[in-house]
Amino acid sequence: MVDAAEEVPEETTRSQAALLLRPTPAEAARTVMEVCVEGTLSTLSEDGWPLGTEIRFAVDVDGNPVFSLQPSALHTRNLLSDSRCSLHAQLEQPGRQKPQCTLWGRIARVDGSKHKEIELAWERRFGTEHLHDGAALYVMNVERALQAPDMGEEETWVTGSDYRDAVADPLRECAPKIVEDMNHKHWQDIRRFCNIYTHLDVELEEASMTWVDRLGFDLRVLTREPQNILEIRIPFPREVTDERDARSTLTIMAQIAWERERNYSPADALFSSM
Structure with a gap:
């Protein structure tokens, strides 16, 4: 499993769960x-x-x-x-x-x-x-x-x-639907997540989301050369609380990834149109 952030000590108390990459x-x-x-x-x-x-x-x-x-x-x-x-x-x-x-x-x-x-x-x-x-x-x-x-x-x-x-994850019931929607409707965003939020220096063949919880989401990536299957964890910027919050956070992360991929600046675009 590749984690797209620095490692943190594993704890078992809920009070420190927000510091972890996963529940x-x-x-x-x-x-x-x-x-x-x-x-x-x-x-x-x-x-x-x-x-x-x-x-x-x-x-x-x-x-x-x-x-x-x-x-x-x-x-x-x-x-x-x-x-x-x-x-x-x-x-x-x-x-x-x-x-x-x-x-x-x-x-x-x-x-x-x-x-x-x-x-x-x-x-x-x-x-x-x-x-x-x-x-x-x-x-x-x-x-x-x-x-x-x-x-x-x-x-x-x-x-x-x-x-x-402990408390069960708040996304447990809606996670399969979120994963399905991301893989079928937003697969380009998933590839951008790999390019922007991870440190992978490889060409991607395929990428899909496998699960999502309140602290982040898991991706499975097939690299092209050399061919390899990687399990990647990308944390959310903050803990999400429900399905609406999770979908909104994914949308914001996708927008940021799109802008970074294109070196896009909203301010530059605004002034160039005036």
Whole structure:
């Protein structure tokens, strides 16, 4: 990964996230779990071997996974004997990137005063399906999280408290649409981003955006000679807050890149027309 800025120390607290080129591992983990609706739940069978099953999940306000489990399911029976488990999910991003998150914790059935809150968390994602056919709601108390930016890349451990305190990226729902629009409607701007905001001294064959978050965006670049594939990170000038802010910032960056590419001065153009 090539970062189009000076390196900064990696931290895990949100207060220092604005100093980073990308969200913290805790924020990335929360984003994966907020966007994904399916994952692999691994429980311990009677003989001590882990058993993974595909399962749907929601999350509560703290990012703890919520499940609707049938009492006859094998993973439910395993959890009644040993509540320790893990949940693995991966986010399918444009450009073949797959951020990963694995949560460790213990699952318990939801009863009492918290039941309505957890029920609402499930209904927000799936409606009332599977809530009234014998299934019961369970929630995992996250003790640790393991986050990786992509398959095969180095993982980072996150404590349960850091995970719960983190906030998912505000662009998580609109990012795929922004990426699609940039690649199909503004591909010339993406090439200018590479020329102006990076230090690449190579001829480009292709360039595309693969993801965008509140701190910046990722590009995949194919160089011509020599042929090579580069993953590039370009930070925003400031943290953006929502889709409108992100699109506006990209437009401003594109305009600046266009002017720099042409050594264009608005003042010179104004006076030359008088």
